[in-house]
Amino acid sequence: MMSAAITTRPPTAPVPHAPAAGGTRRRSRLRPRLELAFLLTPALLLFIGFVLIPIGVAGYYSLYSWNGFGPLTDFVGLDNYVDAFSGDVFQGAIGHNLIIAVLSVVVQLPLSIGLALLLNRKLRGRTFLRMVVFAPYVLSEAVTAVIWLLMLQPGGFVDEILRGVGLGGLVQLWLADQSLVLYTLFVVITWKYIGFGVILLLAGLQGVPAELREAAALDGASAWQTTRHVVLPLLGPTIRIWIFLSVIGSLQLFDLVWIMTLGGPANASTTMATYLVDHGFKRYEFGFGSAVAVILFIICFVFALFYQRFALRRDTAGALTGAR
Amino acid sequence: MRSRKPLALFAAAALALAGCSGGGGDASTEGPVTLTWWHNRTTEPMKSKWQQIADDFHKTHPNTSFTIEPLQNEQFQTKVPLALQGNTPPDLFQQWGGGALADQLKSGKIADITQASSGWIGPLAKNADGWKVGGKQYGAPYLMHAVGFWYRKDIFATAGITATPTTVDELNAAVTKLKTAGVVPIALGGKDRWPDAFYWAYFAVRQCSVDTLKKAVEKTELTDPCFLKAGENLKSFLDTKPFQDGFVGTPAQQGAGSSAGLVANGKAAMELQGDWNPDVMQALTEDKEIGSKIGWFPFPSVPGGQGDPSVLLGGGDGFSCTTRAAKACAEFLGHLVGDDVQKILAETNSGLPVTPAGVAALKSEPHKTIAAAMTKASHVQFYFDTAFPTKVGQALNDTIANFFAGQGGPDTIVKSVSEAAAGNK
Known part of the structure; x- marks a missing residue:
């Protein structure tokens, strides 16, 4: 149909090359370099000092059995990594992170797109509705977690609401049932983060030119066809970025889980990050904790690399990758 | 206090700026010293009680001043190991004793106050045991719990x-x-x-x-x-x-x-x-x-x-001193288990006083019952x-x-x- 020919990206034109006169060539080369050095150094130092060095140090600690006090003397090689991967609890934690990541994409994405399309239409009280959808995102995770922790207690607000509308049979032990707790948490995560997806997609929708919709309408496309073949393809870059942020967020999930369940009951909602704090900080096993942190980092990093390489390639061409 | 408040989040930020204050002074000299004090009473009334107690101590011991930093309970878990690993640990900090104290000793920065406390540790009797490792006193409780x-x-x-x-x-x-x-x-x-x-x-x-x-x-x-x-x-x-x-x-x-x-x-x-x-x-x-x-x-x-x-x-709330200003710090710990402070603490009902004089000052009925049971107990098993x-x-x-x-x-x-x-x- 019509999707093939559409592109919004301006054609990349070669930058005109100004011929430099012989005498000024040297100065003109030196100056950009100085500028680069001057402007980049602060950021680079911060990045090295607070990102690269800590990662390296964590990698170093992870090779030791170390309780955080005194010198590092007990070199154990990769034992910490082996211990982590061979433990049921950590395996479960990785599984929980993956479940949340998959659910986020499968459930939150269609929901976000639907809400964004709805809120992009001209309807009464649109600004208010947008605000309502976005409001939970503004709350801190800690506040969200405490509110839901209290509402989800047996006989709490959620149960009362369900009973009030005659759905008392649906009442569950939301946070105490080991087979349910992860999905309860997912609902809270969705409640909290749906607004972010909606706002992102709404911004993306503003980039869909009205002319294209008009052209589609003139060609006799139905509303559904216009959405499916004009709007959604143009939202592609936004959706791909959202998926990226969402998956990384799911892998790093911590605050909500920590406050609402501490990873329990019986590790039914442990994530990699809660496992790290539980077994690293709380047990004074800083070497082991570092190993878990490194594993978490590598998983996120590998995902990010592959995603950049294969999914975001077109969107970020020239900005993050080599232009050619 | 053992009342752990889960809200006090795990503070990743604690990695950054672990206690950098604290003035001059040295354990060996008699000169003025400023003690950096980390305690876990972030809420009233205890927060201002501690401030008051420190101010009073400064009046009678002009050479000792305080920089007080109340920290959320859970932060001690991450901040103390990091601080003990660094060069400027607090001079005086919340200490629950037992196995964690034994762990912390490996940093070499916790002061042995066996000598310095010999003048005042007596009335604490078995209450002080949890802050001993290998027969040496590495801190002292100011309130017990059961x-x-x-x-x-x-x-x-x-x-x-x-x-x-x-x-x-x-x-x-x-x-x-x-x-x-x-x-x-x-x-x-x-x-x-x-x-x-x-x-x-x-x-x-x-x-x-x-x-x-x-x-x-x-x-x-x-x-x-x-x-x-x-x-x-x-x-x-x-x-x-x-x-x-x-x-x-x-x-x-x-x-x-x-x-x-x-x-x-x-x-x-x-x-x-x-x-x-x-x-x-x-x-x-x-x-x-x-x-x-x-x-x-x-x-x-x-x-x-x-x-x-x-x-x-049970268990207890106590403090440990680090080596930099151990002498002044131990003197202050002695003040905390003295009758005056123990009576003040008894009135707050935030625990059981560690000395008989403090216990006698308790007013709340349940606390009196618990303190009596504690006195009668042949042993208090630490959590x-x-x-x-x-x-x-x-x-x-x-x-x-x-x-x-x-x-x-x-x-x-x-x-x-x-x-x-x-x-x-």
Whole structure:
């Protein structure tokens, strides 16, 4: 149909090359370099000092059995990594992170797109509705977690609401049932983060030119066809970025889980990050904790690399990758 | 204080700026010194009480001044190891003693105050033991804590329970009566895990002799069969289903639906908790009279157990000094256990004073009862998660919590200690 020919990206034109006169060539080369050095150094130092060095140090600690006090003397090689991967609890934690990541994409994405399309239409009280959808995102995770922790207690607000509308049979032990707790948490995560997806997609929708919709309408496309073949393809870059942020967020999930369940009951909602704090900080096993942190980092990093390489390639061409 | 507030988030930010203040001064010289003091009383009235006590001390000891930094309870877990690893640890900081203190000694920065405390440690008697490692004093408590059953007198009366249970059988009978009366017999904050551990610990304390308990802590092992038996007793107790529905997801201290909240609002009759519970309950209910509606009784004895029924499970709040200004710091610790300060602390009801003079100044009825039980006790068993090295204690707590959630058995609990001690994750 019509999707093939559409592109919004301006054609990349070669930058005109100004011929430099012989005498000024040297100065003109030196100056950009100085500028680069001057402007980049602060950021680079911060990045090295607070990102690269800590990662390296964590990698170093992870090779030791170390309780955080005194010198590092007990070199154990990769034992910490082996211990982590061979433990049921950590395996479960990785599984929980993956479940949340998959659910986020499968459930939150269609929901976000639907809400964004709805809120992009001209309807009464649109600004208010947008605000309502976005409001939970503004709350801190800690506040969200405490509110839901209290509402989800047996006989709490959620149960009362369900009973009030005659759905008392649906009442569950939301946070105490080991087979349910992860999905309860997912609902809270969705409640909290749906607004972010909606706002992102709404911004993306503003980039869909009205002319294209008009052209589609003139060609006799139905509303559904216009959405499916004009709007959604143009939202592609936004959706791909959202998926990226969402998956990384799911892998790093911590605050909500920590406050609402501490990873329990019986590790039914442990994530990699809660496992790290539980077994690293709380047990004074800083070497082991570092190993878990490194594993978490590598998983996120590998995902990010592959995603950049294969999914975001077109969107970020020239900005993050080599232009050619 | 053991009342852990889960809200106090794990502070990753703590990595950044761990205590950098603190003025000049040296342990060896008599010159002016500024002590950096990390305590965990971030709320009133204790926050300003500590400030007042420090100011008063400065008036009589002009050479000693303070930089006070109140920190959230949970932050100590991450901040103290980092600070002890750095070059400017606080001079004086919250110390729960036991296995964590022994861990911290490996930093070489905790001051041995055996000599410096010899003039004032006497009246503390057995209360000071938890802050000893290898016979040396590495800190001192200013308040002690003990765990027991808090119960609603009014609900007990309604359910026809005339005397507080003194044996587990009587406790089971009370549970049955309360169920018949339509009340949750016991509230439990299982989400937070440590309240679960109180039950296992008390069944162990009632089953095992004091010697066995001491040896178990010393050797970090639970090989004596009494610990297995304790787990079996606990299992039988759990089988009576004495707790509220979904207790594994219930927080201990947050909101009316928490375990403390359930008792405070009359939805449950009992809770096995520390002496701090009346304050926690008061914050969770509109009922201004709650303080007079609750009473306290010690954990009942177990038929056939070797344990002394007078033994209490407990712990304490104390401080340790670091080496830089150990002398001034130890002098201040002596001031904290002196009669004046102990009397002030007694009035706050935030724990049990460590000296007889302080205990005599207690006003609240339940606290007087607990303090009397504490004085009478032949032994105060430290919470096992505190008594054992940190990694072992936490592993034990986690295993017990899993047991409450239906995973593992009495043997798993016993094994978790030896496995954690052996370095298994």
